[in-house]
Amino acid sequence: MQAESKFKHNLNTFLRYFVLVLVGLIMIYPLLWMIGATFKSNADIFSGIGLFTSNPTLEGYQAAMTNYGGDINILRAMINTFSYVIPKVVFTVISVTLTAYGFGRFEFKGRAFLFSVLMATLFLPQVVLNVPQYLLFSKLNWVGSSWYLPIIVPTLCAIDTTFVFQMTQFLRGVPRDLDEAAKIDGCTALQTLVKVIVPMLMPSITSVALFQFMWSSNDFMGPLLYVNSPAKYPMALFVKMSMDADAGTSWNRILAMSLISMIPSLIVFFLAQDQFVEGISAGGVKG
Secondary structure: OHHHHHHHHHHHHHHHHHHHHHHHHHHHHHHHHHHHHOOOOHHHHOOOOOOOOOOOOOHHHHHHHOOOOOOOOHHHHHHHHHHHHHHHHHHHHHHHHHHHHHHHHOOOOOHHHHHHHHHHHHHOOHHHHHHHHHHHHHHOOOOOOOOOHHHHHHHHHOOOHHHHHHHHHHHOOOOOHHHHHHHHOOOOHHHHHHHHHHHHHHHHHHHHHHHHHHHHHHOOHHHHHHOOOHHHOOHHHHHHHOOOOOOOOOHHHHHHHHHHHHHHHHHHHHHOHHHHHHHHHHHHHOO
């Protein structure tokens, strides 16, 4: 009886891991194919769906790093991308933490109503806001700003409702006794936040920073609307600009540039994946 039970347990474990590995391979195959395609010629890319080629070449990477003239190249595009991504991440973390702290720790008139309105904005698609936001930023003369003001400044106002909700949920799991102890020690509300609450919120803060980093790095619509100068194009626009429909698209070059643009996000994710997973799981169950 015990041997039969152990056999069933081992069989169930094997089947679970087999399905997980199979699904994982199916999901990761497009990425592996993309990596392999960067070492293929344009003709080989369309010859089949195999990962490898009998004639590997670095032509795609060489073409990706080549400066074809003008005011932009892949290095300039990478610098442009992170020149607004990093400030967005920093300002988002600060504004979201302050907003969540206000909703999660203070009682004030209209608190429930304001939080409900904030949550309601989750159902408002960004495409609805594009026109009024563009008109506003245009009147402020921010469109085409060399400092990416229309992209960076709104993050100072905690506009990412998802992050506010996630941080508030996580904050509700932090014992209020810590606030009381800090108050007894003479800490102000801001000192309590910085010295006591923020260290407890680090997993959630890390997940917010990672999400914002990846979303901002991949953002296409924002730079398309508000960046007018090719010299200020980020990677998302630079890759699109490199697709020449008249002369024919060099797909190994496009795939190589896409892979290069993904590397920073992958590195950042793997460096902080433990706190990222902890922040996501804790933010979803605490309350």
